[in-house]
Amino acid sequence: MSAAANDLTCELLKQSLIAWRLAGSVERKGDGAIEVSCSEIDIRIERAPSDLPFRWMVTLGRRQRGAISLPAVLRQVREALDPDYARNKVRVAISSLVPS
Amino acid sequence: MIPVLLLTGFLGSGKTTLLSHLLRQRDFSRTAIIINEFGEIGLDHELVEKSDDSVIALSTGCLCCKVRGDLVETLADLLRRRDAGAVPPFTRVVIETSGLADPAPILQTLMTDSTIAERLVLDGVVTTVDAVNGAATLAREAISVKQVAVADRLVVTKSDLADAAQPALHGRLAALNAGAPVLQAQHGAIDPQLLFNAGPYDPCTKSLDVRAWLGEGAHDHQHERHDAEIQTYAIVRTAPIHAVTLTLLLETLAEHCGADLLRLKGIVNIAESPDRPAVIHGVQHVFHAPTFLPRWPSADRRSRIVMITRGIPQAWIEALIDALEAEVAEVSEERH
Numbered sequence: 296m297s298a299a300a301n302d303l304t305c306e307l308l309k310q311s312l313i314a315w316r317l318a319g320s321v322e323r324k325g326d327g328a329i330e331v332s333c334s335e336i337d338i339r340i341e342r343a344p345s346d347l348p349f350r351w352m353v354t355l356g357r358r359q360r361g362a363i364s365l366p367a368v369l370r371q372v373r374e375a376l377d378p379d380y381a382r383n384k385v386r387v388a389i390s391s392l393v394p395s
Numbered sequence: 396m397i398p399v400l401l402l403t404g405f406l407g408s409g410k411t412t413l414l415s416h417l418l419r420q421r422d423f424s425r426t427a428i429i430i431n432e433f434g435e436i437g438l439d440h441e442l443v444e445k446s447d448d449s450v451i452a453l454s455t456g457c458l459c460c461k462v463r464g465d466l467v468e469t470l471a472d473l474l475r476r477r478d479a480g481a482v483p484p485f486t487r488v489v490i491e492t493s494g495l496a497d498p499a500p501i502l503q504t505l506m507t508d509s510t511i512a513e514r515l516v517l518d519g520v521v522t523t524v525d526a527v528n529g530a531a532t533l534a535r536e537a538i539s540v541k542q543v544a545v546a547d548r549l550v551v552t553k554s555d556l557a558d559a560a561q562p563a564l565h566g567r568l569a570a571l572n573a574g575a576p577v578l579q580a581q582h583g584a585i586d587p588q589l590l591f592n593a594g595p596y597d598p599c600t601k602s603l604d605v606r607a608w609l610g611e612g613a614h615d616h617q618h619e620r621h622d623a624e625i626q627t628y629a630i631v632r633t634a635p636i637h638a639v640t641l642t643l644l645l646e647t648l649a650e651h652c653g654a655d656l657l658r659l660k661g662i663v664n665i666a667e668s669p670d671r672p673a674v675i676h677g678v679q680h681v682f683h684a685p686t687f688l689p690r691w692p693s694a695d696r697r698s699r700i701v702m703i704t705r706g707i708p709q710a711w712i713e714a715l716i717d718a719l720e721a722e723v724a725e726v727s728e729e730r731h
Binding site for chain 2 (some may be wrong): 304388
């Protein structure tokens with residue numbers, strides 16, 4: 296992962312904690328991983344090995360899960376940190392915004 | 396497609412008076428009105444005097460909660476009767492909500508119900524605000540705040556009764572919904588043309604006015620408005636956005652924001668479609684599929700997304716787009 300992309304991911308995670316009204320911290324580790332800490336929970340986020348069908352690995356305690364994209368990382372992080380989180384699924388309207 | 400105008404506003408804010416005036420205007424003929432009255436004994440429909448080529452239907456129960464099916468059935472029934480020639484061939488529908496209704500679920504119903512969605516197109520949301528009591532109502536009633544926040548047009552009623560120009564009310568309206576033009580009605584009198592075509596599509600001219608729909612006059616000069624409850628801001632991007640980024644953005648917003656995303660509307664410069672921008676619209680977690688315009692409506696080719704939210708920080712949206720776009724670009728590079 297490029298340094299610029301890593302910076303953007305860090306910033307996204309920091310802003311996500313604010314948006315979710317969670318007090319915590321986001322720190323970049325020396326090996327390139329990102330660590331999110333909140334309410335005595337530590338989550339490690341790092342790029343997945345190239346032989347796995349994921350882009351990211353998310354480690355919480357001894358459990359490690361893959362994530363195919365940043366939205367999947369965000370989902371795992373929030374599910375771990377926010378007990379009140381109830382995921383909404385996007386629904387696509389049938390009606391047209393503009394008549395064809 | 397028949398345009399549907401949603402007329403909302405808190406109890407006593409002058410919706411029925413406005414509607415009564417509109418129905419007497421030639422420009423408002425051939426209109427089907429659905430009046431939603433919350434309670435066992437409805438009065439509003441008795442107060443509305445209609446012309447011969449308009450039709451009024453009554454929907455009982457609170458539209459915003461358990462009986463949304465009632466609205467769908469009323470609309471479907473109106474369309475059936477129109478097709479059968481049992482009612483005048485109306486060319487417009489106005490839904491007057493009860494004063495306590497949350498407009499967001501009603502918008503969602505219009506967007507998602509297969510019974511009606513193929514024949515009706517949302518023309519916009521008009522919200523009435525009482526010049527005399529509006530500021531106090533907004534301070535007290537959360538639902539009135541939401542009614543104002545999602546509006547495409549705001550109509551301040553009873554201006555003739557208010558002492559001055561109500562600077563506090565207008566300040567609050569601007570903070571809640573900077574993009575919506577604020578119109579004045581006295582005794583319900585207002586030019587119907589000011590209310591029509593509040594959506595992105597003008598059925599009369601069969602043209603698009605995305606700029607007006609986005610309320611860009613307000614957002615050009617002030618990108619963010621703060622209110623204790625509602626935040627309105629515009630995300631503006633010069634660089635094109637990949638189509639996948641837009642999809643992931645909308646999915647993530649729906650997933651994490653839910654009911655706090657009151658409304659989103661925008662025009663987006665898609666990297667894969669530089670000459671045909673995408674128009675997007677969402678209410679909470681329900682989104683229209685992006686519509687690609689035949690061309691840019693003006694020389695301004697920036698992506699502009701107006702967000703009306705309850706506590707969703709602009710910085711999060713900006714960071715989300717930046718990170719998603721970087722990831723999508725990285726994946727694209729890896730594949731080539």
